[in-house]
Amino acid sequence: MHAWPASEVPALPGKGRDLQIHDTATQGTITLAPGPVARIYVCGITPYDATHIGHAATYNAFDLVQRVWLDTKRQVHYVQNVTDVDDPLLERALRDNLDWTELAERETALFREDMTALRMLPPQQYIGAVEAIPGIVPLVERLRDAGAAYELDGDVYFSVESDADFGKVSNLDAEAMRLLSAERGGDPERPGKKNPLDPMLWMAARPGEPSWDGASLGPGRPGWHIECVAIALDHLGMGFDIQGGGSDLAFPHHEMGASHAQVLTGEFPMAKAYVHAGMVALHGEKMSKSKGNLVFVSALRRAGVDPAAIRLALLSHHYRADWEWTDEVLEQAVARLERWRAAVSRPDGLPADALVEEVREALANDLDAPAALAAVDRWVDAQNASDGDDESAPGLVSRTVDALLGVAL
Structure with a gap:
């Protein structure tokens, strides 16, 4: 599966700072200092309804991570999946009388278009669950053969008790886990499971549903968590x-995936940092497909909204914050974009070297995009209030906003 084209990232003078980021597992801020190649895995969409503002906010956060790393003169190895076979996708296809593969392809194509318009840097590997199945089956077999998985009426479940470090990603108690498992795709009430939290690794073929050769597992399809594990470990x-x-x-997906990987490899942890973006609400409720209260990037674009303004609207909120999408949020972003473009359109301006460092410092501090926007606002206000004579300043500001914030002025 192919990703989307990459926009050019301008090089800035000097070098950026190492990223300090909030880690869900340790519940604190840690400093990441990767080697020459920084490695990141971001969970992708289930393509039955793409791309809403909640999606865009999440991928914007991890686009900033890439830009911070690139500014430190590192390379970035970014991998993202597409869950192109799963219950919600099949249910939507049945509801709309569509072939599930056509629905997945259509929504994935739309997601690519939206990511391109928003200037999100693409992953080096963009892998669908279906194409990952040949790599998933051996992992499930290994877990079963090691006694970390068991069969139940043809389905194969992972035993969470096989991982001594289970629970160290989300830090939730058993009751909270059970409630979230029921809400988020698990089946804690199924009779016969060793532990209500045990997640499915391989679903045996169901009548009328797609299935693939599972070798010794029998025909079926993979569970959600093992999909990402197989892709991440492979790449x-x-x-x-x-x-x-x-x-x-954070729970159950990243918790379960971490346990799968840790049992498979005997190593801990799966990732050095577990980083999670906040939820976006509309009319007082979390924006979600199940509720249907969605604002789509493609609809905004069709209405003539500049994608750069959409991106500025996302950047105006800290990535970890829960926030609400409103007309006012977008209007403020449109106005900000106009002010910034007017300021950098002048032939000269106030020196901007200090601004570059302010933006770098803000983003290195747990991706504090609102602080970065405020720094640019201050330069723009000063630029509009006085006459500068630095001919290089407007171009440097434009390159900084482009390279670090992903906004083309």
């Missing part, structure tokens, strides 16, 4: 720098 290896996604993935 990044164990102990990569960041496992990312929305805050609703």
